[in-house]
Amino acid sequence: MPRLLIVKLGAIGDVVMAIPGAYAMHREGYAVDWVCNTVVAPILQLYPWIHVIPVDEKALLHSGKTKGLRVMMTVWRLLAGRKYDVCATLYYDARYKLLTLPVRAPRKVMLSRTERATQLLPGRHHTDEYARILLGRKDGETPSQLAPIVVSGPAQNVLPPKGDKPRIALVPGGARNMMRDDALRRWPLESYVELAKLLLAKGCEVVLCGGMDDRWVSDAFTSLEVTNCIATMSLVQQIGAFNEIDVTVTHDTGPLHLAGITSTAVVAIFGPTDPRGRLPQRTNCVALWGGEGFACRPCYDGRDYAPCEHNGCVRQITPAMALGEVEALLVARREGRELLPRVRTPKHTPVPALVQLEGARP
Structure with a gap:
């Protein structure tokens, strides 16, 4: 089975908009691993076809070089030895690419502000653009109007029973x-x-x-x-x-x-x-x-x-x-x-x- 690694730590909206592209890869037969921050990990865990690798993003980026390096090395240990066919770092910031240093994959993708093929093009929906980049499609084959992937796993409701009022x-x-x-x-x-x-x-x-x-x-x-x-x-x-x-x-x-x-x-x-x-x-x-x-x-x-x-x-x-x-x-x-x-x-x-x-x- 081919394997896909996604690095998209947050924020909530960006992660949710990237899920349909990951699902399109899953439907093409890929096993999906996702490096995300600990805040959004519970959301991704509602999708049973995603294997979540949580990262303390705050410690990684905002707690000094020593603590950040420890977090980085923890991720490296988790990824070391895993074989991927596609490794997608869905960021423009090159710092996030460091998370995948131990990863060897025939196709490695990162967002670019100069390369059209890996740029989130203005005027297009982010969901469709993430899917285009993950799937490696050309502009003429861009996925269009991909709907959000509705949660199928358990999500506890804590609101009181609903009455007759809207x-x-x-x-x-x-x-x-x-x-x-x-x-x-x-x-x-x-x-x-x-x-x-x-x-x-x-x-x-x-x-x-x-x-x-x-x-x-x-x-x-x-x-x-x-x-x-x-x-x-x-x-x-x-x-x-x-x-x-x-x-x-x-x-x-x-x-x-x-x-x-x-x-x-x-x-x-x-x-x-x-x-x-x-x-x-x-x-x-x-x-x-x-x-x-x-x-x-x-x-x-x-x-x-x-x-x-x-x-x-x-x-x-x-x-x-x-x-x-x-x-x-x-x-x-x-x-x-x-x-x-x-x-x-x-x-x-x-x-x-x-x-x-x-x-x-x-």
Whole structure:
């Protein structure tokens, strides 16, 4: 049996978007080993066809040379003697290539900013691009619109039993990992609070989701009758919870991609990043992309953002717009209809004035 080694430690969204490419290799007969960080390891372990090799990424990159070398040598010992047909380091940063020094493989792949064949090309979905690179396909043979691989393994739900009310999840934090805080990706906290008020007035149940680093958002919701699950669930439990959620509203952050591998419908809010490369490519997922007409949008180049103080692109999306998409998804669910994934952009109107979506209902 041919063997594939993937080195993709994190973050959550990048790992989830690389899974369909790994699955395509698995379907072609490859055994898949995956070097990942300890944070995302529980997610990958939900897929029984992936053999997970966890690494303490924080110790590897941020705990000094001595500790980092120890972690590196541990990985080398685990990989030494293993034979692979394909070794794919899905990074541009050459430091990650050091993890595979003991590996001998006829085909070794690493992302490149100069070689088209191994570059994540702009305007294409990251999921399709990872698959193209792993499969070694030419541009004309690029996989298209690969859907997320829905979790088939156990994922414990910790939410209380669902009643008759529509259950809506809000993810107001996120956009942060051990490398940095990407605050420009976040929809403003006050917009999430206003949306929560609108949903409660419509008779919905509102659940707040997020990790340990998102506790700072909780105080903004203390006066509202919401179910606050922030910092109470593991990633696997959060996946289980999303399967009990009717619609999830979030911005471009890790939980968006966790929601993508579950049954929840998704309203995703984008600004500096391009949703055409990141929105889960499955039914009942819609992106609201602010900043139409802004010369700087999208400003994220894969490494950095343009200098920005007002974050006008995401602020252009109003709570009323998000509510309208939530209601449309709830109606479709009640009627048993599946809505195709889509990206919607507001007409160019100065922020913070009310903006109307193109083609939106009056």
